[in-house]
Amino acid sequence: MIQFYAPDIESELTLPEEEARHCIKVLRTRSGDVIEVIDGKGYRFSCRLTDDNPRHATVEIETKTAVPLSWSTxxxxxxxxxxxxxxxxxxxxxxxxxxxxxxxxxxxxxxxxxxxxxxxxxxxxxxxxxxxxxxxxxxxxxxxxxxxxxxxxxxxxxxxxxxxxxxxxxxxxxxxxxxxxxxxxxxxxxxxxxxxxxxxxxxxxxxxxxxxxxxxxxxxxxxxxxxxxxxxxxxxx
Amino acid sequence: MIQFYAPDIESELTLPEEEARHCIKVLRTRSGDVIEVIDGKGYRFSCRLTDDNPRHATVEIETKTAVPLSWSTxxxxxxxxxxxxxxxxxxxxxxxxxxxxxxxxxxxxxxxxxxxxxxxxxxxxxxxxxxxxxxxxxxxxxxxxxxxxxxxxxxxxxxxxxxxxxxxxxxxxxxxxxxxxxxxxxxxxxxxxxxxxxxxxxxxxxxxxxxxxxxxxxxxxxxxxxxxxxxxxxxxx
The missing domain is CATH 3.40.1280.10 (SPOUT methyltransferase, trefoil knot domain)
Incomplete structure (x- = not known):
């Protein structure tokens, strides 16, 4: 599984440029494909790519899942x-x-x-x-x-x-x-x-x-x- | 403490060339000085340098100490x-x-x-x-x-x-x-x-x-x- 990191995914619905480039140029993901995005704050989003522009990739969120830390201390x-x-x-x-x-x-x-x-x-x-x-x-x-x-x-x-x-x-x-x-x-x-x-x-x-x-x-x-x-x-x- | 490594120190009474260079060229140790040498087999030797030639440094052993591993498994x-x-x-x-x-x-x-x-x-x-x-x-x-x-x-x-x-x-x-x-x-x-x-x-x-x-x-x-x-x-x- 590949995770993309977008700290503001929920409010902005875009991938940061570096992540977008990796997603679209390197992995050749296209509009309509589903990707996994994490926000670094404990959530994983299943997102559908709505614009595969490597500079300004946009998504819509299909699901949002809380993934708590595996340790409690x-x-x-x-x-x-x-x-x-x-x-x-x-x-x-x-x-x-x-x-x-x-x-x-x-x-x-x-x-x-x-x-x-x-x-x-x-x-x-x-x-x-x-x-x-x-x-x-x-x-x-x-x-x-x-x-x-x-x-x-x-x-x-x-x-x-x-x-x-x-x-x-x-x-x-x-x-x-x-x-x-x-x-x-x-x-x-x-x-x-x-x-x-x-x-x-x-x-x-x-x-x-x-x-x-x-x-x-x-x-x-x-x-x-x-x-x-x-x-x-x-x-x- | 600096340790020099000489696997055959006990039988050969010389430092390997790389260790000798470090000891004599870099650290400027001279004949008569005392250095610590380990053999990689569990012993530490306190040695007096008898020849400070960086290619062929020789020593005499003053003490030999068994230093067992700190773990038993x-x-x-x-x-x-x-x-x-x-x-x-x-x-x-x-x-x-x-x-x-x-x-x-x-x-x-x-x-x-x-x-x-x-x-x-x-x-x-x-x-x-x-x-x-x-x-x-x-x-x-x-x-x-x-x-x-x-x-x-x-x-x-x-x-x-x-x-x-x-x-x-x-x-x-x-x-x-x-x-x-x-x-x-x-x-x-x-x-x-x-x-x-x-x-x-x-x-x-x-x-x-x-x-x-x-x-x-x-x-x-x-x-x-x-x-x-x-x-x-x-x-x-």
Whole structure:
């Protein structure tokens, strides 16, 4: 199944130009054919193409179906962007595939990257959402400071993952309680969070955690943390 | 900590040329300095450099330390290689980081790639082993046929992951028993395993499994499967 992404499909009844080009030029869909469209907000539409102009393709909606997320815990990962953008892009693709609600690029003490353009990351998330047959687009926020994130989160369970062995912590897999309706996990840069950051987070109610005995790259840690939440949630079912 | 890889360090007392160049040209290590060397077989050596010739660096071993794997279950993933080699390379890096014993490229009915060069994958595994501070190099075997793999494996628990919803299966997270001393998971190509392959595997004692509700790319499925084994193992500790 191929899904086209049109965030305003319901009000505008047109495909964005890039999607229209793919639909009509590449896949040679014609007026009268039926296509599947998602809005990134949890709905899938079965649409009949009414104009196969690749610049201004219009549709009429035949059916609208709510396709809720397959997981119930709202998962946010706040992660210090890696120096190498390929690794960030890979991370966004993989988090979207396994299922995430929100990604916050985190500006912290030892961040290797202090600025980040999120447009390209958002396009990767769109592509991964379509490919993995989801209907909800993860939110990718602009970069936020560490302090802003730890002071403002209202997640039910909050964790900070770090490597520093001198500050006690337990495994995320053992600490996470699947009753949580929302969870936030902070993942630090290659140089780890500073001791002050770890201490502020703990004071702000974050549980200190480890992701196991392996030294993981930032993007691997983010994937592993999100995967852990899904796997522990599966066990309670 | 920087680890150098020299599989024959104990018998030859020299660094391979690529490692010697990095050690001496890039990091400017000199005769008399102490470096850490791993052999990929579970040992770390503290070595004193006795000749800082970048083509033929020699060492004397000061200490030899056994560094066992941090996990006890022997994990094998047999996976149909993706068409795009970047995705395979990414997969090898990530599986090595989170911990795997053996990767078998699998030739199956709907494989998109019927041949694979494993040299480059092995170099990526070496690099990820060093980076993640492991001392054991995962084995990457030449490509094997589906039938050969399912007939010859002696793993204690064996699983086949597939998407076909018409053949009943349960979640890996719920089916895997952490008492296993060895586990093998088959991961299919983008076009899935054929019904005949699934049926032969089940007859050969493989448990049919799903990795959850998401449609995952091959390389993501392999990572997720290996991650699931580690997370369930963590819970029993």
């Amino acid at each position: 709202k998962i946010t990962v706040a992660v210090a962007p890696t120096k190498n953008m390929d690794r960030m892009e890979w991370m966004v693709e993989k988090l979207t595939e396994i299922g995430i609600n929100r990604i916050i690029p985190l500006h912290c003490r030892y961040s290797e990257r202090k600025e980040i353009k999120i447009d390209r990351l958002q396009r990767i998330a769109v592509s991964a959402m379509k490919q993995s047959l989801k209907t909800v687009l993860p939110e990718i926020t602009p970069m936020r400071s560490f302090n802003e994130v730890i002071q403002s989160s209202d997640a039910e369970q909050k964790f900070i993952a770090y490597c520093d062995p001198s500050i006690p912590r337990k495994l995320l897999s053992c600490e996470y309680r699947p009753v949580a309706d929302s969870v936030l996990i902070l993942i630090g840069p290659e140089g780890d969070f500073s001791k002050e950051e770890i201490s502020s987070a703990i004071t702000a109610g974050y549980m200190p955690i480890s992701l196991g005995e392996n030294r993981l790259r930032t993007e691997t840690a983010a994937f592993n943390a999100c995967d852990t939440i899904h796997i522990i949630n599966q066990l309670k079912q | 022997k994990i094998t993933v047999a996976v149909a290689p993706t068409k795009n080699m970047d995705r395979m390379e990414w997969m090898v890096e990530k599986l090595t980081e989170i911990g795997i014993n053996r990767i078998i490229p699998l030739h199956c009915r709907y494989s998109e790639r019927k041949e694979i060069k494993i040299d480059r994958l092995q170099r990526i595994a070496v690099s990820a082993m060093k980076q993640s501070l492991k001392t054991v190099l995962p084995e990457i075997t030449p490509m094997r046929s589906f039938n050969e793999v399912i007939q010859s494996s002696d793993a204690e628990q064996k699983f086949i992951a597939y998407c076909d919803p018409s053949i009943p299966r349960k979640l890996l997270s719920c089916e895997y028993r952490p008492v296993a001393d060895s586990v093998l998971i088959l991961i299919g190509p983008e076009g899935d395993f054929s019904k005949e392959e699934i049926s032969s595997a089940i007859t050969a004692g493989y448990m049919p499994i799903s990795l959850g509700e998401n449609r995952l790319r091959t390389e993501t499925a392999a990572f997720n499967a290996c991650d699931t084994i580690h997370i369930i193992n963590q819970l029993k500790q």
